[in-house]
Amino acid sequence: MVIRWYKRLFLKIFVTVWLTSFLVIALTAFVVGHLSETERDRDVQSARALGQAELLIDRYERNGRFPSKKEWRRDHDDKHHTDKRLSRDRIQIKDLQTGVVIFGRDDKKKMRSPMVMELISDNGRQYRVLVETHIPPPLKDKLFGFFLSVQVGLLMVVAGIAALLISLMVVRPVNRLRQYTRDLYNGDLSARTDDGLSRRGDEIGELSREFNQMAEYVEQTLQSNTHLLQDVSHELRAPLARLQMAAGLAGQKMSGADQQYIDRINQECDRINRLIDEILRLSRLEQMEVSDQPFELASVIGTLVEDYRFSAPHHPIQWNPVNYRIKGNPALLERALSNILGNAVKHTPAGTEISIAAELTADKVLIRVTDTGQGLNAEQLAKMFKPFVRFTGQQNGYGLGLSIAQRAVQLLGGSLSASSQPGEGLVLLLSFPKV
Template identity: 40%
Template sequence: MRSLFWRIFASFWLAIALVAGLSMLLGRMLNQDAWLLSQHPGMGDLAQTWSQRYETHGPQAAQRLLEERKRSYRIDVQVLDDSGQALVKGTFSPRAAAFEARQRNEKRLPWRRLSVDYTSTHSGETYLFIYRIPNPEVAAWQRDSLLWPLSALGIAMLVLTLFSLWLTLSITRPLNRLRGAVHDLGQTTYQQNSLARLAKRRDELGVLAADFNRMGERVQGLISSQRQLLRDVSHELRSPLARLRVALALTERADAVEREKYWPRLSQECDRLEALISEILALARLDAEPGAAQPINLGELLHSLQEDARLDAPQQLINIQLESDLQLNGWEGMLQRALENLLRNALRFNPAGYPIELTASKTAGLLRLSVRDHGPGVTPEQLARLGEPFYRAPGQTSSGHGLGLAIARRAAERHGGQLELSNHAQGGFVATLRIPLNQANQSPANA
């Protein structure tokens, strides 16, 4: 992964190296005497070489060394002992020494005067070396010696500038795209492919863009589903309200005897409207925060559903298959409402004489709550749309409002699971709530 961490890390280290190099260069430029003494080829090793030759071969050999340096580098050298006496003749003429003595201001001298003490490692004697370099020679050497450091400094600054520009653009451009995506999401105009190119990056911004893209798709999907739900709700509410309005109009025009015939019709339409509103509110409550999860006694829950089903359809037989040691933390009211809807659908389509199977089992860390009937089942085309709010299979428009399976699906999702709908291999229809047992103790995922 081409991480932004390494880019920023490299930028900081490059900047530190550049500052360190610049500091060293400026330090040398400000301390020119020490720089000359250590770096100039005519003086860098002269003190050590001269002392060895003087102590080994005598003054004449030492004097010849100074004269060679004079011819090669135009440097005049004097060597004094501790008492200030000249050890050799040197290369600085007496006339030049007298001229130097008359000039109190060193800036008027045509040469640079430098001095350094050197202690011999062989004899332990200390020598004072006095160098005099012509000013033009110093200027020429400084130009030559500064050319490479200044060139390196210029190249380093250019590289750092280009690298910083590239790093800045690699961060600001994706952030601008993300800012635009956030703005579009706030205006509900987010396009799913707006961050597709950015999501292909193999760094932190690419991961962020991919996560944001998934979030944007999810939010847009929720907004679309909410809009569709509002359209469906308005459509479903329009029908019973229209029937109520017609019944009221007929009641107003009828006499007292005929009016009594319309009161049951009005009561029936009010009951349908109340049931529809109750279903809509139940679906809406599933998106609210349900609070902390609580332990659910699955045995009591399933037997309670069995008793309620016997009261609604005493002719139907309901068999419960419950594995032992099933423990679930969740929201009992939400789960009970989901299973009630699944069981109500099964009671509606299950033929008499065949039992409805209500099963609770555990498979690979999943709790499976299944309701199976022996009815006709559904076609593959209908199966793909079951669970959508207000969808009712053809031929079943008079029963229910198409919200039962939507409520069951939403309840499963709030428990971190899902609703599976399928035709049974041996006939009939089976609806299964699959809930992860390891996620049941957590809060439900936000919609």
């Protein structure tokens, strides 16, 4: 099964960690910055208002009056003046001893976000100063501007680096475990995790150690089953031979209608003998030497094609020789292709053409065996490589031929797959690493 790119664990971890860390850091920085900016702005306004009020009170106590509106506008509304926020309508000075508002708005008019301060003049009089603070821009505007700033870009980069490191810390060992699992599935029973994984003290290390235990158990179980098959098959040969001998002796003393029972016994004995041969062939396959020397495909396939053209002339076989090479024991490829061709001959009508073609890709050598029989449906394709599986209507064979072929291909470091459309034949694809 091919994992879609957007479903990969690396992408899920990266996006989750990146978004979470970025949003948490960015929002925290925004809130802290907003609060500190508000406090700083309020302090600045307080200092400005207090300084302005001191000047006004000093002028009032010296001159006996405050500046008129015209004088105020001349002094504070000039286009070159740096502070235009303290208009006459936004400041109020009240004499606390008399309770009279001596400057600015009266108490009946409300100010927005007023700031209250008290001060004592040089003459010892107490005053209360109310200043309307300016309204900050809407929060959404500040938030929008913040996320367009350079600081946010730096936060995104830092959060991305952190997410990348965390993702690699999790995904890389998982991918290594997956490769060891694939090796075990492909027939490498000696596959074990490396020391770097098994010595880890976290959950991944525990998982790798449990994988090694599972692989050890699988290897021992399969080897025990192989030895059991060999032992049972050999033990069956002796009584089967005696049964065939007894049937032969009995057949010499019988004649006429009774001979059909002897023939039936001999037929079933032959079937059991062929089944034992298949089982022994399957068990011995694991013991075949796996070489790493390259060999020519043309020599192995050409010999098989000639053999089948002679033994099965009613099935035309098409093969165009090529000069491709793969590594391994050529006997394994011969065993795999022999079983595949034998399966095609058994289960397709006479006159059905069988073709063998080889092609070279960037990193693979592909061998495609195609027949023009009835084909298989999806359910049959899923079961066809399992041992002792035969489909309805198939009386020849024991369901071991394609299992043997698949195991031989795996021992060569390749893979065997099948595709078919009912009524359009069967295609078996052997894929091997390029030399």
